[in-house]
Every structure is written in C-alpha cells, then in structure tokens.
Amino acid sequence: MDKAASQSGLTLSDLSVYRRSGEKLLQVNAHVLPGRTLTIMGPSGIGKSTLLAAITGTLSPDFRCSGSVRLNDRELMQVPPEKRRLGILFQDHLLFPHFSVAQNLAFGLPPRTKHRRARVEQALEDIDLKGFASRDPASLSGGQRARVALMRMLLSEPEALLLDEAFSRLDQDLRARMRRLVFAKAEQAQLPVIMVTHDQEDAEAAAGDILRFPPPLAT
Numbered sequence: 001m002d003k004a005a006s007q008s009g010l011t012l013s014d015l016s017v018y019r020r021s022g023e024k025l026l027q028v029n030a031h032v033l034p035g036r037t038l039t040i041m042g043p044s045g046i047g048k049s050t051l052l053a054a055i056t057g058t059l060s061p062d063f064r065c066s067g068s069v070r071l072n073d074r075e076l077m078q079v080p081p082e083k084r085r086l087g088i089l090f091q092d093h094l095l096f097p098h099f100s101v102a103q104n105l106a107f108g109l110p111p112r113t114k115h116r117r118a119r120v121e122q123a124l125e126d127i128d129l130k131g132f133a134s135r136d137p138a139s140l141s142g143g144q145r146a147r148v149a150l151m152r153m154l155l156s157e158p159e160a161l162l163l164d165e166a167f168s169r170l171d172q173d174l175r176a177r178m179r180r181l182v183f184a185k186a187e188q189a190q191l192p193v194i195m196v197t198h199d200q201e202d203a204e205a206a207a208g209d210i211l212r213f214p215p216p217l218a219t
C-alpha cells in the first residue's frame with residue numbers, strides 16, 4: 001500500500017475518554033477505510049456516545065480525552081469542531097422546526113455553495129421527497145424526517161460519518177431502507193463510517209468490523 005492510501009480513512013489511535021475524576025471510560029484503536037463501517041457495540045452507559053463526542057470535539061466539560069483522531073491526512077484533535085468536517089446523525093433526527101424542509105436542507109450546504117436552490121431540489125429528489133420543499137418538518141413522518149436529516153448531513157460535505165443509534169427510532173422496514181441509503185451514500189462518496197448501535201442487524205448490514213465493549217472473555 002502506498003503512503004497516501006495508508007493515510008486514507010479515519011484512524012483512532014489510543015483514543016481514550018475519561019471522566020473529570022480521572023476514571024477511564026473507553027480506549028479505542030481502530031482504522032476505518034473509506035466507504036467502510038466500523039460498528040461499536042456495548043452495554044448502555046459505557047461511554048459510546050462520549051467517544052463519538054471526543055471524535056467530533058464536542059465533549060461536555062465533565063469529560064476529557066487523549067490520543068489521536070486522524071481523518072485522511074489531518075490530525076483532528078486540535079481542530080475546532082466546526083472545521084473537522086464530520087457528519088453526525090443521532091436517533092432524534094432533529095430538524096429546525098421553524099425552517100421548511102428546503103431551508104433545513106439548505107442549512108447543510110457549505111456557505112459558498114453555488115446553485116443552492118438546484119442542489120436542494122436535487123437532494124429532495126434523491127430522498128424521494130420531491131414536492132416537499134415548503135413543508136414544515138412537523139408535518140413529516142418519522143421516516144421522512146430521518147431522510148431529510150441524513151441528506152442535510154450529506155450536503156455539508158463531511159469527510160466521515162458518525163451514526164449514534166441513528167436508526168433506532170425507525171420501524172423495521174424503514175430502518176432497513178435508511179441503513180441501505182446511508183451505507184450506499186458512504187460507499188459512493190468513499191466516506192469512513194463509525195456506527196454506534198445496540199442492534200445486531202445494524203451491525204450485520206454494515207458488514208464491517210465490530211468493536212464490542214467490554215471485549216468478550218477469552219475462552
């Protein structure tokens with residue numbers, strides 16, 4: 001593998017999260033290739049969401065982290081959150097309630113994007129919501145909201161995706177459709193993905209490495 005190829009993707013090196021008291025929650029070493037997904041699973045409360053916050057640079061003051069997060073050729077630890085170019089999707093699929101669907105999507109576009117209206121129209125088509133531009137988010141179904149949230153994240157041109165129980169509020173059919181959409185987009189754009197989930201089917205659908213906490217006991 002040449003040097004450039006070996007640097008592509010998202011690399012967590014001894015990334016550790018601690019409570020302010022000094023107690024270590026998790027430590028992770030992982031390399032996620034472009035277009036591939038690393039699934040993180042483990043019991044509630046062990047620090048999976050906190051780990052994602054360490055990656056995005058949005059840890060609450062109750063925690064601190066150490067180690068390294070490299071995205072392609074950039075070390076992110078000293079980079080402010082808004083410049084890390086990470087897309088994160090939570091289970092709530094939060095949209096701005098006073099913005100229309102189109103305005104929510106436009107919010108994802110980087111500031112200097114040209115042809116904003118056309119980009120938003122195309123995005124609506126991509127998620128099968130043509131004609132929904134002026135709708136109020138509250139008038140959408142859960143699945144429609146999830147697709148708008150996903151597309152808004154993708155429009156922001158992230159270089160990696162982080163999914164925090166992103167599919168858990170969706171019913172089974174929709175969950176499978178959303179998963180396919182996310183993994184297809186990630187593969188198409190060659191984005192590394194880290195997915196936190198409690199759901200074995202999510203993990204199987206991702207078809208990538210799985211990191212389980214606590215590690216299984218050796219037999």
Ligand SMILES: Nc1ncnc2c1ncn2[C@@H]1O[C@H](COP(=O)(O)OP(=O)(O)OP(=O)(O)O)[C@@H](O)[C@H]1O
Nearest residue numbers: 025042043044045046047048049050051060062198
């Ligand atoms: N803002 C906060 N201040 C203090 N403690 C917090 C805060 N957020 C989370 N915690 C605590 O930190 C620990 C890790 O929480 P975290 O949400 O990262 O766990 P998790 O593994 O993602 O859990 P779940 O699977 O239930 O989402 C938990 O004990 C939680 O109660």
